[in-house]
Amino acid sequence: xxxxxxxxxxxxxxxxxxxxxxxxxxxxxxxxxxxxxxxxxxxxxxxxxxxxxxxxxxxxxxxxxxxxxxxxxxxxxxxxxxxxxxxxxxxxxxxxxxxxxxxxxxxxxxxxxxxxxxxxxxxxxxxxxxxxxxxxxxxxxxxxxxxxxxx
Numbered sequence: 001x002x003x004x005x006x007x008x009x010x011x012x013x014x015x016x017x018x019x020x021x022x023x024x025x026x027x028x029x030x031x032x033x034x035x036x037x038x039x040x041x042x043x044x045x046x047x048x049x050x051x052x053x054x055x056x057x058x059x060x061x062x063x064x065x066x067x068x069x070x071x072x073x074x075x076x077x078x079x080x081x082x083x084x085x086x087x088x089x090x091x092x093x094x095x096x097x098x099x100x101x102x103x104x105x106x107x108x109x110x111x112x113x114x115x116x117x118x119x120x121x122x123x124x125x126x127x128x129x130x131x132x133x134x135x136x137x138x139x140x141x142x143x144x145x146x147x148x149x150x151x
Contacts, residue, residue, distance in 0.1 A: 052128065052131055059117070064119070065123070068123070072116050082105060083109040
């Protein structure tokens with residue numbers, strides 16, 4: 001009887017040790033996975049910051065990124081030069097013929113820069129929203145209570 005009680009006690013102790021060991025293995029595994037997720041999320045935030053800086057710089061210079069440049073086309077270089085020179089004449093004297101030509105060129109060339117700027121500003125706003133969501137998710141992951149406002 002003593003022998004069977006010893007066996008049961010040893011079995012219970014071994015089972016408890018096994019359960020505790022499994023608990024710590026699972027705990028360390030979860031911590032490692034969480035750290036990998038946090039690291040990957042930090043990388044996403046850094047990449048998004050690079051995108052934001054790039055778009056902000058292009059937008060500041062009144063430029064356009066490649067996809068925008070493929071969609072919004074400027075008028076022909078000769079038309080652009082003529083349009084700009086006719087615009088300069090508006091502050092002095094411009095003939096009715098030149099005014100009519102300017103009107104025609106306006107429909108070809110007039111909205112290029114504003115259209116490009118509008119698309120770039122919209123892209124920039126969208127990327128800021130994405131960045132904001134990344135930061136909000138980061139605060140949730142790290143249990144911080146700060147919230148980033150959308151623009």
